Amino acid sequence: MDTPHPGVSTVTKDALRDQLRAARKRRPLEAAALLAASVADVATEWSEVRRAATVAAYVSVGSEPGTGLLLDALVAAGKRVLLPVVLPGLDLDWAVYTGRDSLAPAVRGLFEPTGERLGREAIGQADVVLVPGLGVSSTGERLGQGGGCYDRALPRVTPGTPVAVVLYDDEVGVAVPTEPHDLPVGFALTAGGVVPLVIPG
Structure with a gap:
């Protein structure tokens, strides 16, 4: 059963984001x-990742669960790693991650790969997709950054x-308000393991 994150008194997405961001900053x-380190271990031991040739992931920033060790572990395991490049309209292009020296500062305090842009459809080449978020419900509704x-x-x-959202353990099972455009994710990946989420329908 989904429960509001501690301190959440409203069901609006913005209010929930504020509460979850504040909780992250207190860690x-x-x-x-x-x-x-635990996220890297869990991800590389996940059977879906072990079988994958290409993994779409992202570079964590600020108080997000760290993905730096994970990205390097994926490359060391022989995976082709795709990272997002934010386009002017907030859509995502993709490029291959080859190591930390292949990243450069970008908009919104992000870091992005400097290699050849592969196009927006390149995410379709991924065998596993790891995405950021602030929380997820038990039925896969993901709360993004907005x-x-x-x-x-x-x-x-x-x-x-x-598709797995990378979170802290206590951010799984949060009551997330949804809108028609929201697409559910199938898994939550935390330091405690990979949690399958029940997607309705």
Whole structure:
């Protein structure tokens, strides 16, 4: 059963985002570092990732669960890793990650790959897609940062491809308000493991 995150008193997306962001900022830096290592371990041991040739992922920023170690672990495991490049209209292009020296500062405090742009449809090449978020319900409704980038990108994922949102453990099972354009995700990936989510219908 989904429960509001502690302190959430309204069902609006903006209010829920504010509460979840505040909770993230209160987490100690030491915990974030340990979690980044655990996320990398969990992801690389996940059977879907182990079988994958291409993984679409992202570069974490700020108080997000860290993905730096994960990206390097994926490359070390021989995976082709696609990272997003934010376009002016907040859609996503994609480029291959080859290591930390292939990243450069970008808009909104993000870091993006500097290699050849592969086009918006390149996410359809991924065998697994890892996405950011602030929370997810037990039925896969994901709460993003509000820019709508992944609302635009996820419809291009090949049907049947596993999509997992990377979160802290207590951000799974949150009551997330939904809108018609929201696409559910199939899994939550946390330091504690990969949680399958029940997608209605």
